[in-house]
Amino acid sequence: MVEAKLFNKFEFVEQKLQQRREAHQFRVVAAFDPDSSVQGTRGDRSFLNFSSNDYLGLSKHPHLIETAQRYTQRYGTGATASRLVTGTYPIHQQLEHQLAIACGYEATLLFSSGFQANSTVLPALLDASALVLCDRLVHNSLIQGILASHARFMRYRHNDLTHLKSLLEKAARQSYSRIMIVSETVFSMDGDRSDVTALVQLAQDYNAILYLDDAHALGVMGKQGMGLAAHQPGIDIVVGTFGKAFGAFGAFVACSQKLRDYLVNYCPGFIYTTALPPAVVGAIAAALELVPTLGAERQHLNHLADHLRQQLSQLNYDPGNSSSQIVPVMVGDEAKTLRLSQWLEQRGMLAIAIRPPTVEPGTARLRVALSSQHTVAQVDALIHAIGEWHESSH
Ligand SMILES: *Cc1c(COP(=O)(O)O)cnc(C)c1O
Secondary structure, three states: OOOOOOOOOOHHHHHHHHHHHHHHOOOOOOOOOOOOEEEEEEEEEEEEEEEOOOOHHHHHHHHHHHHHHHHHHHOOOOOOOOOHHOOOHHHHHHHHHHHHHHHHHOOEEEEEHHHHHHHHHHHHHOOOOOOEEEOOOOOOOHHHHHEEEHHEEEEEOOOOHHHHHHHHHHHHOOOOEEEEEEEOEEEEOOOOEEOOHHHHHHHHHHOEEEEEEOOOOOOOOOOOOOOOOOOOOOOOEEEEEEOOOOOOOEEEEEEOOHEEEEHHHHHHHHHHHEEEOHHHHHHHHHHHHHHHOHHHHHHHHHHHHHHHHHHHHHHOOOOOOOOEEEEEEEOOOOHHHHHHHHHHHHHOOOOEEEEEOOOOOEEEEEEEEEOOOOOOOHHHHHHHHHHHHHHHHO
16 A cells, blocks of 8 residues: 555645635625515625626516426426436427527527536537637636637637637638637626627628627517527527526527537537426526516616716716626726725625626726616615715725
Protein backbone atom coordinates (compact mmCIF):
# COMPACT_ATOMS: atom_id res chain seq x y z
CA MET A 1 0.00 0.00 0.00
CA VAL A 2 1.24 3.47 -0.90
CA GLU A 3 1.99 5.54 2.14
CA ALA A 4 -0.84 7.98 2.87
CA LYS A 5 0.27 11.42 1.91
CA LEU A 6 -0.46 14.07 4.48
CA PHE A 7 -1.61 16.83 2.22
CA ASN A 8 -4.94 18.56 2.03
CA LYS A 9 -6.59 17.29 -1.13
CA PHE A 10 -8.97 20.25 -1.02
CA GLU A 11 -6.21 22.81 -0.88
CA PHE A 12 -7.38 24.16 -4.27
CA VAL A 13 -10.85 24.85 -2.82
CA GLU A 14 -9.34 26.89 0.02
CA GLN A 15 -7.20 28.83 -2.41
CA LYS A 16 -9.97 29.57 -4.86
CA LEU A 17 -12.37 30.69 -2.12
CA GLN A 18 -9.68 32.91 -0.66
CA GLN A 19 -9.17 34.48 -4.09
CA ARG A 20 -12.84 35.41 -4.26
CA ARG A 21 -12.81 36.85 -0.72
CA GLU A 22 -9.76 38.97 -1.45
CA ALA A 23 -11.36 40.29 -4.62
CA HIS A 24 -14.54 41.05 -2.63
CA GLN A 25 -16.34 38.73 -5.05
CA PHE A 26 -17.29 35.98 -2.61
CA ARG A 27 -20.90 35.07 -3.24
CA VAL A 28 -23.47 33.50 -0.97
CA VAL A 29 -27.07 32.45 -1.59
CA ALA A 30 -29.73 34.18 0.47
CA ALA A 31 -33.35 33.06 0.72
CA PHE A 32 -36.06 35.30 -0.68
CA ASP A 33 -39.67 34.50 0.19
CA PRO A 34 -42.05 35.86 -2.47
CA ASP A 35 -45.37 37.41 -1.46
CA SER A 36 -46.30 38.40 -5.01
CA SER A 37 -44.50 38.65 -8.33
CA VAL A 38 -42.94 41.99 -7.32
CA GLN A 39 -42.80 41.79 -3.52
CA GLY A 40 -41.23 39.47 -0.97
CA THR A 41 -39.43 39.02 2.30
CA ARG A 42 -35.76 38.51 3.04
CA GLY A 43 -34.83 37.98 6.66
CA ASP A 44 -37.53 39.87 8.53
CA ARG A 45 -37.86 42.68 6.01
CA SER A 46 -40.19 43.22 3.11
CA PHE A 47 -38.85 44.26 -0.30
CA LEU A 48 -39.99 45.52 -3.66
CA ASN A 49 -38.29 43.21 -6.13
CA PHE A 50 -36.52 44.76 -9.12
CA SER A 51 -34.35 41.73 -9.80
CA SER A 52 -36.59 38.91 -10.94
CA ASN A 53 -37.09 37.90 -14.57
CA ASP A 54 -40.82 37.35 -14.04
CA TYR A 55 -41.45 40.12 -16.59
CA LEU A 56 -45.21 39.52 -16.83
CA GLY A 57 -45.83 38.29 -13.29
CA LEU A 58 -46.96 34.92 -14.67
CA SER A 59 -45.19 32.85 -11.99
CA LYS A 60 -48.02 33.72 -9.60
CA HIS A 61 -50.87 33.70 -12.15
CA PRO A 62 -53.92 31.59 -11.16
CA HIS A 63 -54.23 30.06 -14.65
CA LEU A 64 -50.66 28.71 -14.51
CA ILE A 65 -51.11 27.42 -10.96
CA GLU A 66 -54.43 25.78 -11.76
CA THR A 67 -53.14 24.13 -14.95
CA ALA A 68 -49.99 22.89 -13.18
CA GLN A 69 -52.23 21.34 -10.51
CA ARG A 70 -54.57 19.79 -13.07
CA TYR A 71 -51.68 18.23 -15.03
CA THR A 72 -50.22 16.91 -11.76
CA GLN A 73 -53.54 15.33 -10.80
CA ARG A 74 -53.81 13.61 -14.16
CA TYR A 75 -50.17 12.73 -14.90
CA GLY A 76 -48.39 12.68 -11.54
CA THR A 77 -45.45 14.64 -10.19
CA GLY A 78 -42.72 13.23 -12.42
CA ALA A 79 -42.40 12.16 -16.05
CA THR A 80 -40.52 9.07 -14.74
CA ALA A 81 -38.30 8.52 -17.78
CA SER A 82 -36.45 10.26 -20.56
CA ARG A 83 -38.28 11.41 -23.66
CA LEU A 84 -37.02 8.52 -25.81
CA VAL A 85 -38.18 5.92 -23.30
CA THR A 86 -41.63 6.45 -21.75
CA GLY A 87 -41.26 10.08 -20.64
CA THR A 88 -43.02 11.61 -23.64
CA TYR A 89 -46.61 12.15 -22.52
CA PRO A 90 -49.31 13.57 -24.80
CA ILE A 91 -48.86 16.92 -23.00
CA HIS A 92 -45.21 17.17 -24.10
CA GLN A 93 -46.17 16.57 -27.72
CA GLN A 94 -49.10 18.99 -27.61
CA LEU A 95 -46.91 21.69 -26.11
CA GLU A 96 -44.19 21.26 -28.74
CA HIS A 97 -46.81 21.39 -31.48
CA GLN A 98 -48.46 24.54 -30.09
CA LEU A 99 -45.09 26.24 -29.55
CA ALA A 100 -44.09 25.59 -33.16
CA ILE A 101 -47.29 27.25 -34.39
CA ALA A 102 -46.98 30.18 -31.98
CA CYS A 103 -43.35 30.87 -33.01
CA GLY A 104 -43.77 30.19 -36.71
CA TYR A 105 -41.20 27.39 -36.91
CA GLU A 106 -41.55 23.93 -38.40
CA ALA A 107 -40.76 22.19 -35.13
CA THR A 108 -39.77 22.66 -31.50
CA LEU A 109 -38.10 20.44 -28.90
CA LEU A 110 -38.38 20.85 -25.13
CA PHE A 111 -35.31 20.99 -22.89
CA SER A 112 -34.91 20.91 -19.11
CA SER A 113 -33.48 24.43 -18.96
CA GLY A 114 -31.95 27.13 -21.08
CA PHE A 115 -28.55 26.32 -19.63
CA GLN A 116 -28.95 22.68 -20.57
CA ALA A 117 -30.16 23.53 -24.08
CA ASN A 118 -27.29 25.90 -24.90
CA SER A 119 -24.61 23.80 -23.27
CA THR A 120 -25.60 20.63 -25.13
CA VAL A 121 -27.22 21.69 -28.42
CA LEU A 122 -24.11 23.63 -29.51
CA PRO A 123 -21.71 20.69 -29.05
CA ALA A 124 -24.20 18.50 -30.93
CA LEU A 125 -24.03 20.85 -33.92
CA LEU A 126 -20.30 21.67 -33.88
CA ASP A 127 -16.95 19.93 -33.81
CA ALA A 128 -13.26 20.82 -34.10
CA SER A 129 -13.60 21.48 -37.84
CA ALA A 130 -16.20 24.23 -37.31
CA LEU A 131 -15.87 27.93 -36.57
CA VAL A 132 -18.12 29.83 -34.14
CA LEU A 133 -18.41 33.60 -34.26
CA CYS A 134 -20.24 34.85 -31.20
CA ASP A 135 -21.06 38.20 -29.70
CA ARG A 136 -18.68 39.18 -26.89
CA LEU A 137 -21.49 39.44 -24.35
CA VAL A 138 -23.36 36.17 -24.84
CA HIS A 139 -24.62 34.26 -21.82
CA ASN A 140 -22.33 31.81 -20.04
CA SER A 141 -24.45 28.80 -21.10
CA LEU A 142 -23.63 29.58 -24.75
CA ILE A 143 -19.93 29.88 -23.96
CA GLN A 144 -20.02 26.54 -22.13
CA GLY A 145 -21.62 24.92 -25.17
CA ILE A 146 -19.10 26.43 -27.55
CA LEU A 147 -16.13 25.39 -25.38
CA ALA A 148 -17.45 21.85 -25.05
CA SER A 149 -17.79 21.58 -28.83
CA HIS A 150 -14.02 22.06 -29.45
CA ALA A 151 -14.89 24.33 -32.37
CA ARG A 152 -12.62 27.24 -33.29
CA PHE A 153 -14.14 30.20 -31.52
CA MET A 154 -13.92 33.97 -31.94
CA ARG A 155 -15.91 36.70 -30.29
CA TYR A 156 -16.94 39.79 -32.22
CA ARG A 157 -17.31 43.15 -30.49
CA HIS A 158 -20.72 43.52 -28.89
CA ASN A 159 -23.37 44.10 -31.57
CA ASP A 160 -20.64 45.19 -34.01
CA LEU A 161 -21.81 43.54 -37.22
CA THR A 162 -19.07 45.23 -39.24
CA HIS A 163 -16.59 43.32 -37.09
CA LEU A 164 -18.65 40.14 -37.55
CA LYS A 165 -18.67 40.66 -41.32
CA SER A 166 -14.90 41.06 -41.44
CA LEU A 167 -14.47 37.80 -39.48
CA LEU A 168 -16.91 36.06 -41.84
CA GLU A 169 -14.98 37.41 -44.80
CA LYS A 170 -11.71 35.95 -43.47
CA ALA A 171 -13.36 32.67 -42.51
CA ALA A 172 -14.80 32.26 -46.02
CA ARG A 173 -11.22 31.96 -47.35
CA GLN A 174 -10.40 29.17 -44.92
CA SER A 175 -11.51 25.59 -44.85
CA TYR A 176 -13.94 25.29 -41.97
CA SER A 177 -16.54 22.54 -42.31
CA ARG A 178 -19.18 25.03 -41.18
CA ILE A 179 -19.52 28.45 -39.66
CA MET A 180 -22.01 29.37 -36.96
CA ILE A 181 -23.06 32.80 -35.73
CA VAL A 182 -24.24 32.87 -32.10
CA SER A 183 -25.99 35.82 -30.48
CA GLU A 184 -28.82 36.79 -28.19
CA THR A 185 -31.79 38.86 -29.30
CA VAL A 186 -31.99 40.83 -26.02
CA PHE A 187 -28.82 40.81 -23.92
CA SER A 188 -29.35 39.72 -20.34
CA MET A 189 -27.11 42.20 -18.53
CA ASP A 190 -27.45 45.26 -20.81
CA GLY A 191 -31.02 44.98 -22.03
CA ASP A 192 -30.02 46.03 -25.53
CA ARG A 193 -30.96 44.15 -28.68
CA SER A 194 -29.13 42.66 -31.60
CA ASP A 195 -30.15 43.50 -35.17
CA VAL A 196 -31.89 40.25 -36.06
CA THR A 197 -32.62 41.24 -39.66
CA ALA A 198 -28.97 42.13 -40.29
CA LEU A 199 -27.79 38.89 -38.64
CA VAL A 200 -30.13 36.89 -40.90
CA GLN A 201 -28.71 38.71 -43.93
CA LEU A 202 -25.09 38.05 -42.92
CA ALA A 203 -25.82 34.40 -42.21
CA GLN A 204 -27.36 34.10 -45.66
CA ASP A 205 -24.53 35.95 -47.41
CA TYR A 206 -21.88 33.70 -45.86
CA ASN A 207 -23.91 30.50 -45.67
CA ALA A 208 -23.50 30.42 -41.89
CA ILE A 209 -25.75 28.69 -39.38
CA LEU A 210 -27.58 31.29 -37.28
CA TYR A 211 -28.21 30.40 -33.61
CA LEU A 212 -30.11 32.94 -31.49
CA ASP A 213 -30.96 32.89 -27.79
CA ASP A 214 -34.32 34.64 -27.31
CA ALA A 215 -34.52 34.16 -23.50
CA HIS A 216 -35.33 37.77 -22.60
CA ALA A 217 -37.56 38.62 -25.55
CA LEU A 218 -39.86 35.62 -25.27
CA GLY A 219 -43.15 36.72 -23.75
CA VAL A 220 -42.23 40.37 -23.96
CA MET A 221 -41.47 41.25 -27.59
CA GLY A 222 -42.25 40.28 -31.14
CA LYS A 223 -45.44 39.11 -32.78
CA GLN A 224 -47.97 38.25 -30.07
CA GLY A 225 -45.15 38.42 -27.54
CA MET A 226 -43.51 35.27 -28.87
CA GLY A 227 -40.03 36.79 -29.08
CA LEU A 228 -37.85 38.58 -31.60
CA ALA A 229 -36.95 35.35 -33.39
CA ALA A 230 -40.57 34.28 -33.87
CA HIS A 231 -41.93 34.31 -37.42
CA GLN A 232 -38.49 35.32 -38.74
CA PRO A 233 -37.36 33.20 -41.67
CA GLY A 234 -33.60 32.66 -41.93
CA ILE A 235 -32.87 31.82 -38.29
CA ASP A 236 -31.75 28.20 -38.06
CA ILE A 237 -31.98 27.60 -34.30
CA VAL A 238 -33.77 29.62 -31.64
CA VAL A 239 -33.54 28.90 -27.94
CA GLY A 240 -36.35 30.19 -25.74
CA THR A 241 -36.59 29.77 -21.97
CA PHE A 242 -39.65 29.37 -19.76
CA GLY A 243 -38.06 30.48 -16.48
CA LYS A 244 -38.35 34.17 -17.31
CA ALA A 245 -41.45 35.85 -18.78
CA PHE A 246 -43.24 32.48 -18.99
CA GLY A 247 -43.07 32.26 -15.20
CA ALA A 248 -42.28 28.55 -15.20
CA PHE A 249 -39.15 26.51 -15.92
CA GLY A 250 -37.51 24.75 -18.84
CA ALA A 251 -36.65 25.73 -22.37
CA PHE A 252 -37.20 24.87 -26.02
CA VAL A 253 -35.41 24.90 -29.31
CA ALA A 254 -37.30 26.03 -32.43
CA CYS A 255 -35.92 24.84 -35.76
CA SER A 256 -36.68 22.78 -38.86
CA GLN A 257 -38.17 19.29 -38.56
CA LYS A 258 -34.88 17.89 -39.86
CA LEU A 259 -32.80 19.64 -37.18
CA ARG A 260 -35.28 18.46 -34.54
CA ASP A 261 -34.82 14.87 -35.76
CA TYR A 262 -31.06 15.41 -35.56
CA LEU A 263 -31.19 16.69 -31.97
CA VAL A 264 -33.49 13.85 -30.90
CA ASN A 265 -30.82 11.47 -32.17
CA TYR A 266 -27.60 13.29 -31.33
CA CYS A 267 -28.10 15.76 -28.45
CA PRO A 268 -27.11 14.15 -25.12
CA GLY A 269 -28.82 16.92 -23.13
CA PHE A 270 -32.11 15.86 -24.70
CA ILE A 271 -31.55 12.10 -24.73
CA TYR A 272 -30.05 11.37 -21.31
CA THR A 273 -32.32 13.30 -18.99
CA THR A 274 -35.79 12.91 -17.52
CA ALA A 275 -38.61 14.64 -19.40
CA LEU A 276 -40.04 17.86 -17.94
CA PRO A 277 -42.49 17.11 -15.11
CA PRO A 278 -46.26 17.46 -15.78
CA ALA A 279 -46.67 20.47 -13.45
CA VAL A 280 -44.05 22.40 -15.39
CA VAL A 281 -45.55 21.40 -18.74
CA GLY A 282 -48.93 22.61 -17.44
CA ALA A 283 -47.56 25.95 -16.33
CA ILE A 284 -45.85 26.48 -19.70
CA ALA A 285 -48.98 25.47 -21.64
CA ALA A 286 -51.06 27.93 -19.60
CA ALA A 287 -48.51 30.71 -20.14
CA LEU A 288 -48.56 29.98 -23.88
CA GLU A 289 -52.33 30.54 -23.87
CA LEU A 290 -52.00 33.82 -21.97
CA VAL A 291 -48.94 35.45 -23.57
CA PRO A 292 -50.62 36.45 -26.88
CA THR A 293 -53.40 38.18 -24.91
CA LEU A 294 -51.07 40.33 -22.78
CA GLY A 295 -50.55 43.24 -25.20
CA ALA A 296 -51.64 45.83 -22.63
CA GLU A 297 -49.23 44.41 -20.05
CA ARG A 298 -46.37 44.58 -22.55
CA GLN A 299 -47.28 48.17 -23.35
CA HIS A 300 -47.24 49.08 -19.65
CA LEU A 301 -43.87 47.34 -19.25
CA ASN A 302 -42.42 49.33 -22.16
CA HIS A 303 -43.75 52.51 -20.68
CA LEU A 304 -42.15 51.74 -17.29
CA ALA A 305 -38.80 51.02 -18.96
CA ASP A 306 -38.91 54.25 -21.03
CA HIS A 307 -39.77 56.22 -17.90
CA LEU A 308 -36.95 54.65 -15.88
CA ARG A 309 -34.34 55.22 -18.60
CA GLN A 310 -35.41 58.82 -19.07
CA GLN A 311 -35.29 59.58 -15.34
CA LEU A 312 -31.92 57.84 -14.91
CA SER A 313 -30.45 59.92 -17.72
CA GLN A 314 -31.68 63.05 -15.97
CA LEU A 315 -29.79 61.92 -12.88
CA ASN A 316 -26.74 61.45 -15.13
CA TYR A 317 -26.84 57.67 -14.91
CA ASP A 318 -26.12 55.86 -18.10
CA PRO A 319 -28.74 53.21 -18.96
CA GLY A 320 -26.46 52.12 -21.82
CA ASN A 321 -28.25 51.01 -24.97
CA SER A 322 -31.10 49.36 -23.10
CA SER A 323 -34.26 49.08 -25.17
CA SER A 324 -36.07 46.47 -23.15
CA GLN A 325 -37.45 45.74 -19.67
CA ILE A 326 -33.84 45.20 -18.51
CA VAL A 327 -32.34 48.55 -17.53
CA PRO A 328 -28.75 48.69 -16.28
CA VAL A 329 -27.74 51.50 -13.96
CA MET A 330 -24.10 51.79 -14.94
CA VAL A 331 -21.81 52.62 -12.03
CA GLY A 332 -18.48 51.12 -13.12
CA ASP A 333 -16.73 50.72 -9.80
CA GLU A 334 -17.57 47.47 -8.00
CA ALA A 335 -17.51 48.72 -4.42
CA LYS A 336 -19.61 51.74 -5.33
CA THR A 337 -22.14 49.53 -7.12
CA LEU A 338 -22.42 47.36 -4.01
CA ARG A 339 -22.98 50.42 -1.84
CA LEU A 340 -25.75 51.68 -4.12
CA SER A 341 -27.40 48.26 -4.01
CA GLN A 342 -27.19 48.28 -0.20
CA TRP A 343 -28.56 51.83 -0.06
CA LEU A 344 -31.62 50.67 -2.00
CA GLU A 345 -31.93 47.60 0.20
CA GLN A 346 -32.11 49.82 3.29
CA ARG A 347 -35.03 51.53 1.55
CA GLY A 348 -36.83 48.25 0.88
CA MET A 349 -35.83 47.74 -2.75
CA LEU A 350 -33.90 44.85 -4.26
CA ALA A 351 -31.85 45.77 -7.32
CA ILE A 352 -28.93 43.42 -7.38
CA ALA A 353 -25.40 44.57 -8.17
CA ILE A 354 -23.93 42.75 -11.14
CA ARG A 355 -20.15 42.63 -11.00
CA PRO A 356 -17.24 40.90 -12.65
CA PRO A 357 -16.80 38.09 -13.51
CA THR A 358 -20.46 38.16 -14.62
CA VAL A 359 -19.79 41.39 -16.54
CA GLU A 360 -16.52 42.83 -17.80
CA PRO A 361 -14.21 44.63 -15.36
CA GLY A 362 -15.08 48.31 -14.96
CA THR A 363 -18.72 47.80 -15.98
CA ALA A 364 -20.31 46.96 -12.63
CA ARG A 365 -23.94 47.98 -12.58
CA LEU A 366 -27.30 47.51 -10.99
CA ARG A 367 -29.46 45.37 -13.19
CA VAL A 368 -33.02 46.58 -12.89
CA ALA A 369 -35.51 44.09 -14.29
CA LEU A 370 -38.99 45.50 -14.62
CA SER A 371 -42.27 43.64 -14.55
CA SER A 372 -45.66 44.57 -15.96
CA GLN A 373 -46.81 44.11 -12.35
CA HIS A 374 -44.77 47.09 -11.18
CA THR A 375 -46.66 50.38 -10.88
CA VAL A 376 -45.37 53.75 -12.00
CA ALA A 377 -45.31 54.76 -8.32
CA GLN A 378 -43.04 51.81 -7.47
CA VAL A 379 -40.62 52.70 -10.27
CA ASP A 380 -40.74 56.34 -9.11
CA ALA A 381 -39.78 55.18 -5.60
CA LEU A 382 -36.74 53.43 -7.08
CA ILE A 383 -35.78 56.53 -9.09
CA HIS A 384 -36.21 58.71 -6.02
CA ALA A 385 -33.95 56.49 -3.91
CA ILE A 386 -31.26 56.41 -6.62
CA GLY A 387 -31.54 60.20 -6.86
CA GLU A 388 -31.04 60.64 -3.14
CA TRP A 389 -27.96 58.43 -3.21
CA HIS A 390 -26.58 60.47 -6.06
CA GLU A 391 -27.13 63.76 -4.21
CA SER A 392 -25.30 62.56 -1.12
CA SER A 393 -22.56 61.33 -3.55
CA HIS A 394 -21.27 58.24 -1.77
C1 LIG B 1 -31.37 32.81 -18.23
C2 LIG B 1 -30.68 32.56 -19.51
C3 LIG B 1 -30.38 31.27 -19.93
C4 LIG B 1 -30.57 30.08 -19.03
O1 LIG B 1 -31.90 29.69 -18.99
P1 LIG B 1 -32.38 28.80 -17.75
O2 LIG B 1 -33.65 28.21 -18.26
O3 LIG B 1 -32.55 29.73 -16.61
O4 LIG B 1 -31.34 27.76 -17.51
C5 LIG B 1 -29.84 31.09 -21.18
N1 LIG B 1 -29.60 32.15 -21.98
C6 LIG B 1 -29.84 33.42 -21.59
C7 LIG B 1 -29.53 34.54 -22.51
C8 LIG B 1 -30.38 33.66 -20.34
O5 LIG B 1 -30.58 34.90 -19.93
